[in-house]
Amino acid sequence: MRPHRLNAALRFAILVSLLTTWSVRGVIVSAQTAPRGSLVEDRAAQKLVAAGDTRYEAEEVSKAVEIWQSVIERYPRSKVRFVAHMRLGDYFLERDRAYDRARVQFEPVADEANTDQTQRAEATLKMGICFYHARNYGKCFQLMRSVIESFPTSPEVNQAYYYIGLGHFQLAHYSRAIDALEKVGTTLSSDKTDGNKLEAGKRFFIKIEDADLAILGPETGVKVQCKSSGGDLEEAICYSVGRNVRLVLGSIASRLGTPIPGNGFLEVKGGDTVSVTYIDEHTAEKQLKVPVVMEVRVVGDGVVAITDGAFEETLSGVVLDKNVNLRVVDPDRDVSDEADSLMALVEIYRLKTDEELESEMTKRHATSDADNEDEIDRYKQVDRLEVTLIESELTEQQQGIARSDTPLDRSPQDESTQDESTASQLAATTNVPITNPVHAIHTGVFYGTVALVKTDTLDPNDQSLGALPSDQLRLTYLDQSNSDEGEKTLMAKARCLEGNIGGVRVTRAEISDHELRVQTQLKTASALTKIGNRYKEFGLKQKATEKYEAALDVCEEIMVDARRLGGRMLEETYVQFWHIYFEMERLELAATMCQKLQREFPNSGFVDDALLQLGEVAIKQENFRRAIGIYTRLVEMEQSQLRGEAQFGIAEVYQKMAEAAGERGGAELGDRAFQEYKKVFDHFPDSGRVGEAVAKMADYYYQREDFDRAIDTFETVLDNHPDAIFLDVILFNYGRCLYRMQRKAEARRRFDQLISEFPESPLASDAKQISMTLSQAGF
Structure with missing residues (x-):
C-alpha cells in the first residue's frame, strides 16, 4: 500500500453492539419555552414520581396514573x-x-x-411506535429516521431500524424490509460501550481506521485474526464503509463454548481475553507488515428473574409453602467445561406498620438526618438466605435456537466437515489443542430453588425462608463484571401469595365502580374493533361486521354512564364510537362523532386525528370542498403533528378534482395540486408524506416533459427519502426520463436498480424487458 503522512499509531477500536429489546420523534415545533423550575420544585416533583412508581409496583395502577398526572399539573416548569x-x-x-x-x-x-438527549431519543422512538400501531407508516418512518439521524449514538437506533423493517413488511416492500432488518444489531451506537470489552454471546464488531485503507474497493476485504486466551482462533473480514474512506468494519459471532478453531464462531468463556491482530502493510515509517494488536476482555451482562417451575416464564407472585424457582443469566460466570455455580441473596421484606413509620420519621427529625430528603423505605427486612445456583444445560428448544445461528456463508450440512478440516489446519500451525465439547456445559444460565414457608416464627439456622401473605420476596445478585463501568446490583421482586396462582378461571365478574366499568368496556370494544379489522384485511367481511356490531353494542351500553361521568370517559367513548363507525364505513355517523368530539372537547389530543379521518370521510363521499375545508383547519393547528398529513390531503383532493374534471378543466386544478404538493415539501419537511409529495411533483414535471426538473426531483427523493412509498414508481419514471433525454445507459442502470431493489413490484417485469432491450442495443 502507498505510504502516508499520518502517525504510525493506528486508531484501532473494538466495539460491541448491544441489542436492545422491544419499545421516535422528528423535529417538533416547540411551543414557547416555560421558565426553568427551581430545585425545590424538582425535588418535590421527584418525590411524587417515586410515589407513583411505588403505587404502580403495588398494582394500584389508577392511583399511580393520577399521581403522575398531578406532577405535570403542579410542576409545569x-x-x-x-x-x-x-x-x-x-x-x-x-x-x-x-x-x-x-x-x-x-x-x-x-x-x-x-x-x-436520552429522554428525547426514547420519546421520539416511542412516538414512532405509536404511529406504527396506528398504521400511519409514513409518519412512523419519518420519526424512526429522525432517531437514526438525530441520536446516532443512542441504543434506540437498533429499534428504529427494526420498526422501519416492520413497516415496510406491512406495506409489502419486502426488499426494503430486509434491508432495514439486516441493520438491526449492527449499529455501533452506544457511547457507554467499553471498547475493551466483549459481551459473551453478542456479535463482536471490529473497526479499523488507517489512511492506507482509503484505496480499497468496496469488495476488497481486510483480514483480521481473533485469538482467545481459551484457545480459539478465528479470522474476521472487514470491508470499507464507502468510497475513499479510511475506515473498515467487520464482525464475528461470539458464543460460550469449548474452542473449535476455524468454525466461524469465536468461542469464549468468562475471564477470557481476546487478542485482535491487524497487519499494517505499510506504515508511515516505511515498515512493512507490522502487526497491530489490541486485547479485549470477555464480560457478560447479568439478568435475574423469579420464574415458574420450568424456569422459563417470569413471575411477579410466589406461593407460600412451595418452592421458589430462581434464575440468573450471567455469561461471564461460565468459566469451565463443568457446571459452574454462583451465589445470590434471597430476602423477605414486609411493609412497616404505621407506628413503625411514624417512629422512624420522629427519630429522623430528632437527629441530624432531619435534612435528609430521601423517602423512608416502607419495607423492612424480616428474613434472608444465601443460595447457590448451578449452571444448567439448555433445553431442546434453546439448543435449536442456538444451532440456527450459523455463519451466513456456510450451510449447516457441511459445517461439521469444514470445521474439522479448518480446525486441523489451524491447530497444526498454532499449536492450539482441539478439545471434545460433547459433555461440556456452556450456557451461562444458572438455576436454583428455595423453600418458602408461611410462618411468622423465623429460625436463623433454617435453610428456608419464612414469610406471610403480601410480603415481598427479593432476589439480589451482584454482577461484578459487565459491559458498564463497575459492579451492578441486580434485583427481581415478587409478592408472596396464598393458594394457587395457576389455572385461574373467572366465573363471575361484577364491577361496581362506574368509571372502572366504563374503562373495562372501552377496552373490550377496542379489542373487538381490532379483531374486526383483521377479519376485514383477510376479506372476511361478515365476520368483521359481527365484531364491529359487538363493539358497537358495548359502547352503546356504557354511553349513559359515560355521559354521567363526563370528562375523559366521555371523550374516549366518542373516540371509540368514531373508530367503529369509520371501520364499518358508516361515514355519516363517523363524521357526527368527530364533530361532537371537536365541539365538546376542543382541546382534546384526539382532535387532529379526528379531523384527519373526517377529511377521509368527506373524500369517500366525494364532497371535495368540504374535505379541503377540514384539512385546512388541521393545517392551521400550530401544535398538531399531523399538519403535513393534512397538507398532503389537500393536494390529493385537488388531484382527484383534476382527474374528475377531465382534460378541459383539469389543467388548472392539476397546477393547483402541484402547488399544494410543493407546500408539503417546503413547509412540512418532517412530514411522513414528504417523499410521496416530491414524487407527485416529479410526475407533474414528467407529464409536462420538463425532464431536467423531473430528474432533479427524483434524485431528491432517492437521496433524502429512502422510505417513500412509491420508490419503485419513481425509479421507473426516472428511467423513462433518462431514456427520453437519450441518456440510455443511465436509464438502464435505473431500471436495473428497480429490478434489484423491488423485485416484487408490478413494474419489475416491464423494467426487465426495457433493460434487456437496452442491453441488446449496446447500452
Whole structure:
C-alpha cells in the first residue's frame, strides 16, 4: 500500500453492539419555552414520581396514573415533568394500548425544550411506535429516521431500524424490509460501550481506521485474526464503509463454548481475553507488515428473574409453602467445561406498620438526618438466605435456537466437515489443542430453588425462608463484571401469595365502580374493533361486521354512564364510537362523532386525528370542498403533528378534482395540486408524506416533459427519502426520463436498480424487458 503522512499509531477500536429489546420523534415545533423550575420544585416533583412508581409496583395502577398526572399539573416548569410524561406514555402504550393517548404524552418529552438527549431519543422512538400501531407508516418512518439521524449514538437506533423493517413488511416492500432488518444489531451506537470489552454471546464488531485503507474497493476485504486466551482462533473480514474512506468494519459471532478453531464462531468463556491482530502493510515509517494488536476482555451482562417451575416464564407472585424457582443469566460466570455455580441473596421484606413509620420519621427529625430528603423505605427486612445456583444445560428448544445461528456463508450440512478440516489446519500451525465439547456445559444460565414457608416464627439456622401473605420476596445478585463501568446490583421482586396462582378461571365478574366499568368496556370494544379489522384485511367481511356490531353494542351500553361521568370517559367513548363507525364505513355517523368530539372537547389530543379521518370521510363521499375545508383547519393547528398529513390531503383532493374534471378543466386544478404538493415539501419537511409529495411533483414535471426538473426531483427523493412509498414508481419514471433525454445507459442502470431493489413490484417485469432491450442495443 502507498505510504502516508499520518502517525504510525493506528486508531484501532473494538466495539460491541448491544441489542436492545422491544419499545421516535422528528423535529417538533416547540411551543414557547416555560421558565426553568427551581430545585425545590424538582425535588418535590421527584418525590411524587417515586410515589407513583411505588403505587404502580403495588398494582394500584389508577392511583399511580393520577399521581403522575398531578406532577405535570403542579410542576409545569420542572424538568421532572418529562419523567412523568414518559411514565404516562409507557402506561398508555404498553399496558393500555391507547396509542393516541400515549403519543400525546411522548410529544413534550421529544421536544427540543427538553435538554435530556436520552429522554428525547426514547420519546421520539416511542412516538414512532405509536404511529406504527396506528398504521400511519409514513409518519412512523419519518420519526424512526429522525432517531437514526438525530441520536446516532443512542441504543434506540437498533429499534428504529427494526420498526422501519416492520413497516415496510406491512406495506409489502419486502426488499426494503430486509434491508432495514439486516441493520438491526449492527449499529455501533452506544457511547457507554467499553471498547475493551466483549459481551459473551453478542456479535463482536471490529473497526479499523488507517489512511492506507482509503484505496480499497468496496469488495476488497481486510483480514483480521481473533485469538482467545481459551484457545480459539478465528479470522474476521472487514470491508470499507464507502468510497475513499479510511475506515473498515467487520464482525464475528461470539458464543460460550469449548474452542473449535476455524468454525466461524469465536468461542469464549468468562475471564477470557481476546487478542485482535491487524497487519499494517505499510506504515508511515516505511515498515512493512507490522502487526497491530489490541486485547479485549470477555464480560457478560447479568439478568435475574423469579420464574415458574420450568424456569422459563417470569413471575411477579410466589406461593407460600412451595418452592421458589430462581434464575440468573450471567455469561461471564461460565468459566469451565463443568457446571459452574454462583451465589445470590434471597430476602423477605414486609411493609412497616404505621407506628413503625411514624417512629422512624420522629427519630429522623430528632437527629441530624432531619435534612435528609430521601423517602423512608416502607419495607423492612424480616428474613434472608444465601443460595447457590448451578449452571444448567439448555433445553431442546434453546439448543435449536442456538444451532440456527450459523455463519451466513456456510450451510449447516457441511459445517461439521469444514470445521474439522479448518480446525486441523489451524491447530497444526498454532499449536492450539482441539478439545471434545460433547459433555461440556456452556450456557451461562444458572438455576436454583428455595423453600418458602408461611410462618411468622423465623429460625436463623433454617435453610428456608419464612414469610406471610403480601410480603415481598427479593432476589439480589451482584454482577461484578459487565459491559458498564463497575459492579451492578441486580434485583427481581415478587409478592408472596396464598393458594394457587395457576389455572385461574373467572366465573363471575361484577364491577361496581362506574368509571372502572366504563374503562373495562372501552377496552373490550377496542379489542373487538381490532379483531374486526383483521377479519376485514383477510376479506372476511361478515365476520368483521359481527365484531364491529359487538363493539358497537358495548359502547352503546356504557354511553349513559359515560355521559354521567363526563370528562375523559366521555371523550374516549366518542373516540371509540368514531373508530367503529369509520371501520364499518358508516361515514355519516363517523363524521357526527368527530364533530361532537371537536365541539365538546376542543382541546382534546384526539382532535387532529379526528379531523384527519373526517377529511377521509368527506373524500369517500366525494364532497371535495368540504374535505379541503377540514384539512385546512388541521393545517392551521400550530401544535398538531399531523399538519403535513393534512397538507398532503389537500393536494390529493385537488388531484382527484383534476382527474374528475377531465382534460378541459383539469389543467388548472392539476397546477393547483402541484402547488399544494410543493407546500408539503417546503413547509412540512418532517412530514411522513414528504417523499410521496416530491414524487407527485416529479410526475407533474414528467407529464409536462420538463425532464431536467423531473430528474432533479427524483434524485431528491432517492437521496433524502429512502422510505417513500412509491420508490419503485419513481425509479421507473426516472428511467423513462433518462431514456427520453437519450441518456440510455443511465436509464438502464435505473431500471436495473428497480429490478434489484423491488423485485416484487408490478413494474419489475416491464423494467426487465426495457433493460434487456437496452442491453441488446449496446447500452
